[in-house]
Amino acid sequence: MNMHLLGVALDMDGLLFDTERIYFQVGQVLLQRRGHTFTLELQQKMMGRIGLSAIGQMIEHHRLDDDPVSLLAESDVVYGELLLGELRPMPGLEEWIGRLKNSGLPFGLATSSRRKFVDQILPTTQWANDLAFVLTGDDVTHGKPNPEMYLKAADRLGVSPSQMLVLEDSGNGAKAAVSAGAVTVAVPNEHTQLHAFEDVHLVADSLADRRLWELLPSKSDVS
Template identity: 85%
Template sequence: MFVRGVALDMDGLLFDTERIYFRVGQVLMERRGHTFTLELQQKMMGRVGLSAIGQMIEHHSLDDDPVALLAESDDVYGDLLLGELRPMPGLDAWVDRLRESGLPFGLATSSRRKFVDMILPTTGWSDELAFVLTGDDVTHGKPNPEMYLKAAERLAMPAKQMLVLEDSGNGAAAAVSAGAVTVAVPNEHTRGHEFSGVHLVADSLEDSRLWGLLPEPGTEIPA
C-alpha cells in the first residue's frame, strides 16, 4: 500500500471547531426552548449546510424554515469563530511531516466556503494546499463519497492512492466509500463513532502509525 496524495478534513481534525459548533447549537436551541445534545451534534457532523440543519429540525420537530435557520446558525458561528478557534493537538508537527513527505495535500471539508476563508488565513500553510474543497462544492455531503471522489480528481490520482484523515464516522464513511486509504483521528466528540473499513484509528495527529503511512523525506513517489 502506498499513497501519492493526502486529503484532510478540517472541523475536529485540524481545528477544534466542534466545540464552537456545539455552542452554536446550544444558542439556537435555547432560543427555541430545546436542549442541544451530543446525540444531535453527532447526527449533524460531516453533513453540508441544509442537510445538517435538516437533522436539527427533524430531531426537535421544529417548524423553522431551513434556509432561515441556516442563516441564523451562520450568524452565530461567524460571531464566535475567530475568537474561539483553536488548533488540534499536533497540527503543526503533522503539517511539517506532510511537507517533508513531498506529497500534495489539500482540504476537503463540509464547512461553508466563507468560514474556510476566515480560518485558512490564520495558518502558515494555506498557500501550500493543492486544493480546497468545501461544502459549497458538493451536491451530496458526507457520508456520500462525492467530496473524496472530487478530492482524488483534484489530485489527479485514483482514490485508492489517496490518504484521507477524518475525525467523524460520517466523514470516514465517505472516504471509505470513495475507496481511499482512510485514517480516523477521533476527538473527544467522536470517539464513540463507528469507523468501519478504515485502515487505522489513530490516537492523534502525532501518532507514529499515521506518520509511517507517509513516505520518508527524499523518497521517490511512484507515478
C-alpha cells in the same frame, strides 16, 4: 502501501481545528432560543453534513417548524461571531503539516464547512499556500457520508481514490472516504470517540500518532 500513496485529503472540523466545540455552542444558542437543548446525540447526527443537510437533522430531531434556509442563516451569524475568537488547533497539527510537507505528497482540504468560513480560517495558518486544493461544502451536492467529496478530492489530486490518504475525525466523514475507495485513517476527538469507524485502515490517537506518520513516504520515495 507507502509507494502507492500519491496524495492526501484532510478534513478540517474536529481534525485540524477544534471547531466542533464551537458548533456545539452554536447549537446550544439556536435551540435555547426555541426552548430546546442541544445534545451530543444531535451533534453526532449533524457532523460531516453540509449546511442545509445538517440543519435538516436539527429540525427533524426537535420537530421544529423553522424554515431550513432561515435557520441556517441564523446559525451562520452565531458561528461567525464565535469563530475566530474561539478557534483552536488540534494537538499535533503543526507537526503533522510539517511531516506532510516533508513527504513531498500533494495535500488538500476536503471539508463540509462553508467556503466563507474556510476563507476566514485559512489565513490564520502558515500553510494555506501549501494546499493543492480546497474543497468545501459549497462545492458538493451530496455531503458526507456520501463519497462525492472524496471522489472530487482524488480528481483534484489527479490520482485514483485508492492512492489517496484521507484523514477524518467523524463516522460520517470516514464512511465517505471509505466509500470513495480511499485509504482512510480516523483521528477521533472527544466528540467523536464513540463513532463507528468501519473498514478504516487505522484509528489514530491524534495527529501526533507515529503510526499515522509512518504511512507517509519520504520525498525520495515520491521522486
